[in-house]
Amino acid sequence: MQGKLKPRKIDQGVFRELYCQLMMRRGLPFKFIEYPEFRSLITYLNPDATPFSRNTSKADMLRIFNRDKIKLKTELATIPSRICLTSDLWTSCTTEGFISLIAHYVDLNWKLNSKILNFCHMPPPHTGFELSKKIGDFLQDWGIEKRVFSITLDNASANDILQQTLKKQLVLQKGLICDGEFFHVRCCAHVLNLIVQEGLKVLDDALDQIRTSIKYVRGSESRMIKFKQCLEKISDINSSSGLCLDVPTRWNSTYLMLQSALKYQRVFASLQLIDENYKYCPSDEEWERATKICKFLQPFYEITTLISATSYPTSNLYFLQVWKIQCLLMKNLVDEDKVLKDMAELMMQKFQKYWDEYSVILAFGAILDPRMKLETLGYCYERLDSLTWKIKLEKIKEKIYKLFSHYSSQGSSISNVQK
Known part of the structure; x- marks a missing residue:
């Protein structure tokens, strides 16, 4: 006669780790571990499981956070590429302000990563100076203040002061490429939202x-x-x-x-x-x-759906999509329908405020795409303005050569050190 299966021995450390993963991924409250129904379920599954309190659960989560933070800091310190940042403010239903900072980078396996570095309470005032100070503290805490390439922000007025102040601080620390010329990138999805609104x-x-x-x-x-x-x-x-x-x-x-x-x-x-x-x-x-x-x-x-995707890189797609937007607006500026014409006029005014000259960074993305390169930029500029397109193209070439020279000199200095 086959004997009864013995219950599996519980590893209390693994149990607590798995429970914390459940809490973090599903947004469960700390007191969930103390619900009698949940404890009855755990006891039924294995009587040897030792119950623990919400305070223990909180301490475990903090321990996991610190462990993973050290792991991520080590990874950020070893990647050869620069790090691109995005940041935003969020107001909760209780009117409390929160700030987030996300790092985007390519790891040693050429995989694109996006990691939330910080999401924390941001007390008032939410001025550009205070926001830049907060983000500066984040960068120092993560040890990446000299590894930043760009920061993408929406078009809130405070963000202009934020990026200006932060750029000056990082330039003084010699932490930006080309004195921060390519540091600030406007959020394309947000700009498009403003234009259509x-x-x-x-x-x-x-x-x-x-x-x-x-x-x-x-x-x-x-x-x-x-x-x-x-x-x-x-x-x-x-x-x-x-x-x-x-x-x-x-x-x-x-x-x-x-x-x-x-x-x-x-x-x-x-x-x-x-x-x-x-x-x-x-x-x-x-x-x-x-x-x-x-x-x-x-x-x-x-276009909004395309450039807002998160499962694949989109930086190489932006320029062509922004160009399509301008072509659509120019076409509808002469539409016979007065409503469409009025819409196009209002939208073009907003477009010229933010994208009259396409962001240089967006043009770089198109140039580095083997399917487009400089020839595609020239074609796009010529379609919009047959008189000045060569001047615009030369300006972009000058900028990308400047960026290439910076990386080239860095590569030379690294080689000399290795020798």
């Missing part, structure tokens, strides 16, 4: 009607039932996608809202006939305007 101001009335209609339908279960009844009577509409409501600060959600609402245009018209309280149905003219705008915004949505 500027254009959407033309559509306030039509957008408000569509937004209010969706809010009305989603406002109660009875309204949703009426809406579905109207939908069932119109058989040729694909109802697999629901109604989307936008977030005002994210223009791409506004595009998705328009896209979803246009599918149900006839359903909204039908709802107006059976629901006397529904008084927000857009007019035919407003629906037509929304259709044109949705078509106009589609390329911008596709």
